[in-house]
Amino acid sequence: MTQKATIHDVAQQAQVSVGSVSRALNNYPHVSEDLKQRVRAAALELDYQPAFLANGLRRGETNTVGFLVGTIANPVISTIFEAASEALSTGGYAVTLVSSRNQAELDVACLRLLARRQVSGLIVSSAAESPQRARACLAELGIPTVMLDREATGDDLCYAVQSDHASSMRRAVAHLVSRGHEEIAFIGGPADFYPTRQRFLAYAEALDFAGLRPRRALTRFTSFNERAAYAEALLLLQRDPPPSALIVAGNIILAGALMALQDLGLLVGRDIALVACDDIHLTRLYRPPITAIRRDLQLLGVTAAHLLLQGMQAGADQAERVIKLPTELILRESTQVARIKPASAHRGRKAGAIAELVN
Amino acid sequence: MTQKATIHDVAQQAQVSVGSVSRALNNYPHVSEDLKQRVRAAALELDYQPAFLANGLRRGETNTVGFLVGTIANPVISTIFEAASEALSTGGYAVTLVSSRNQAELDVACLRLLARRQVSGLIVSSAAESPQRARACLAELGIPTVMLDREATGDDLCYAVQSDHASSMRRAVAHLVSRGHEEIAFIGGPADFYPTRQRFLAYAEALDFAGLRPRRALTRFTSFNERAAYAEALLLLQRDPPPSALIVAGNIILAGALMALQDLGLLVGRDIALVACDDIHLTRLYRPPITAIRRDLQLLGVTAAHLLLQGMQAGADQAERVIKLPTELILRESTQVARIKPASAHRGRKAGAIAELVN
DNA sequence: AGCATATCGGAAATCGTTTTCCGCATGAGC
DNA sequence: GCTCATGCGGAAAACGATTTCCGATATGCT
Numbered sequence: 196m197t198q199k200a201t202i203h204d205v206a207q208q209a210q211v212s213v214g215s216v217s218r219a220l221n222n223y224p225h226v227s228e229d230l231k232q233r234v235r236a237a238a239l240e241l242d243y244q245p246a247f248l249a250n251g252l253r254r255g256e257t258n259t260v261g262f263l264v265g266t267i268a269n270p271v272i273s274t275i276f277e278a279a280s281e282a283l284s285t286g287g288y289a290v291t292l293v294s295s296r297n298q299a300e301l302d303v304a305c306l307r308l309l310a311r312r313q314v315s316g317l318i319v320s321s322a323a324e325s326p327q328r329a330r331a332c333l334a335e336l337g338i339p340t341v342m343l344d345r346e347a348t349g350d351d352l353c354y355a356v357q358s359d360h361a362s363s364m365r366r367a368v369a370h371l372v373s374r375g376h377e378e379i380a381f382i383g384g385p386a387d388f389y390p391t392r393q394r395f396l397a398y399a400e401a402l403d404f405a406g407l408r409p410r411r412a413l414t415r416f417t418s419f420n421e422r423a424a425y426a427e428a429l430l431l432l433q434r435d436p437p438p439s440a441l442i443v444a445g446n447i448i449l450a451g452a453l454m455a456l457q458d459l460g461l462l463v464g465r466d467i468a469l470v471a472c473d474d475i476h477l478t479r480l481y482r483p484p485i486t487a488i489r490r491d492l493q494l495l496g497v498t499a500a501h502l503l504l505q506g507m508q509a510g511a512d513q514a515e516r517v518i519k520l521p522t523e524l525i526l527r528e529s530t531q532v533a534r535i536k537p538a539s540a541h542r543g544r545k546a547g548a549i550a551e552l553v554n
Numbered sequence: 555m556t557q558k559a560t561i562h563d564v565a566q567q568a569q570v571s572v573g574s575v576s577r578a579l580n581n582y583p584h585v586s587e588d589l590k591q592r593v594r595a596a597a598l599e600l601d602y603q604p605a606f607l608a609n610g611l612r613r614g615e616t617n618t619v620g621f622l623v624g625t626i627a628n629p630v631i632s633t634i635f636e637a638a639s640e641a642l643s644t645g646g647y648a649v650t651l652v653s654s655r656n657q658a659e660l661d662v663a664c665l666r667l668l669a670r671r672q673v674s675g676l677i678v679s680s681a682a683e684s685p686q687r688a689r690a691c692l693a694e695l696g697i698p699t700v701m702l703d704r705e706a707t708g709d710d711l712c713y714a715v716q717s718d719h720a721s722s723m724r725r726a727v728a729h730l731v732s733r734g735h736e737e738i739a740f741i742g743g744p745a746d747f748y749p750t751r752q753r754f755l756a757y758a759e760a761l762d763f764a765g766l767r768p769r770r771a772l773t774r775f776t777s778f779n780e781r782a783a784y785a786e787a788l789l790l791l792q793r794d795p796p797p798s799a800l801i802v803a804g805n806i807i808l809a810g811a812l813m814a815l816q817d818l819g820l821l822v823g824r825d826i827a828l829v830a831c832d833d834i835h836l837t838r839l840y841r842p843p844i845t846a847i848r849r850d851l852q853l854l855g856v857t858a859a860h861l862l863l864q865g866m867q868a869g870a871d872q873a874e875r876v877i878k879l880p881t882e883l884i885l886r887e888s889t890q891v892a893r894i895k896p897a898s899a900h901r902g903r904k905a906g907a908i909a910e911l912v913n
Numbered sequence: 914a915g916c917a918t919a920t921c922g923g924a925a926a927t928c929g930t931t932t933t934c935c936g937c938a939t940g941a942g943c
Numbered sequence: 944g945c946t947c948a949t950g951c952g953g954a955a956a957a958c959g960a961t962t963t964c965c966g967a968t969a970t971g972c973t
Binding site: 244248259274277280289307454457479481 | 603605606607608610611616618625626627628629632633635636639640643648649650651652653655666667668670671672809812813816835836838839840841
């Protein structure tokens, strides 16, 4: 295999100096058209590609963004990543993906690893809501950063793109209430995890609005782990009057909860109403289909990418620092079950209430 | 924010030359213990981390592996990736992930991008079975490469880790045959896609072994796209005597097929038997649970990582070039349905044939 | 025609590290 | 006590680009 062509080879081929080659290729002013032509021809002929490392060393930039996730083995994250990655790639950036394996204490190490590699920007979606140390680390790195569905640090270089979990969660609760549910349970991820917090707050708020007191015994927070979610769901569902509706805040938790329901012989949509967060294959294909709070994951990824691309361009930071994207409640059969109340004549009234709510 | 410490700062702090610092830190022979101590102390105090780019430029290596996928938004791929990534990371490598968006013509561009970045190794799992151009490109790059569930090129630096799709597929077919099915349909990915080919070959072979002729009308190949899979499944299931059993070779295809079944009002496990490849959440949680061919995705990823780590160590290539990992057939309710046949006396012969086949 | 200015090309410094080469010093052997 | 071998550390080259600085040329104006 032949050795890779360097800028010197191109210079020799085009009969000019190396400096001229660099200027010609990088579109500097004051370069004659003729020279550009010759250099381009030579570069093309030799299949010259500027050495990435030398380039980066000199310019202090790598055209690489670091992407920190808790785990990529989560369809929601991986879908977002795919979209962001495509947008970044067309923007001329490659992306180095690092997983903290859902261990908050690894976040700092991951960030430092990426920083050492001189990434030009960061997208952070580590699962554990980063403790102070990680956020501080982020700030002192001085790298443009987009937080993905996380709280932004106050930092100048820190942007965020988030989903509006709250409004759809309120509608979900209202929907359940309108169907007569009063014992509405909630299982979320870690309590300090941004999406969980948003969802829980909205849940509590909506219950309150409906005149129902959120009951501590009906809300549980678990880790991102199907086993743990399964255990929590079992506990919750085995209460003496079991809850008549369940909201699960996340797709891993959904899997755990479905296992628990299955093991207890409870039929979704008949014995219990179920609402999931994030509309994945499973929610659509499950029998019965599961009501879910959907968000456009592609849009989330692309928006994060664009925000970062803009943030990485020196100066010109006109953009909003925090972008909030909408969510949407998709009603399916899993919440068609009406809570059978002693009183009757509920159907008509409830259908009306829903129609009202949905508009 | 203070400027990052360079090797010169460390040298000055420790009152030695830069060369000595480099040697001390990199554990060269002929370095006195005293010197090492002093240098280490200085490095620690200044929080010195060798600049990645300069290091790479000089050594011609980046401690980075490139990972090429068709899409990461596929739970099977992302699970494999997560495992591989962890293993590589503990081996001291970071990983740059590039997606070809399931477009075969982008493969070469992606590979060249990674090569330009001087990746030390490659793991390739691009969805489209790379046409000759990509494979040739791979060969001329001269980078140690592990193919993930793909055919290895003959190249010296090319390794592969594959799943033994065939044996479980044969068992699956035998299982269906033993329950009286004769019209066993198959929907796979692109026909030139390695796993699809392996699965289809085994399917045809097993049918043949059972005395059933694989019928062209019952086998379809589609792209990695739920819509396309849905369309193919519809066509297949609307045949006049519809197939009594369906094997879907991949999780995207499974989703499409389930949609089609749902739309046609066919109940899995009652109206039709269903076998899926790859045991994902959906197969376990679907009602009824779906019989699936399982493989250890973590193991696949870790094995690929280890193979590559070893391949990247110069020399010492004792390892097998191709590793084949087992798969396993998980029987669930989706194949409990027995095909009621008009004729009898078939059972005995087939059961015998199956017992033979499985061993 | 001569001078000043604008523009372009070439040589060399720079980025931060590794690595080679060489000289010095210390130790041992005769 | 002198020499030789060996181990250790310092100076400088190399990696491959960018970029600054400076000299040279061409052009335009008076």
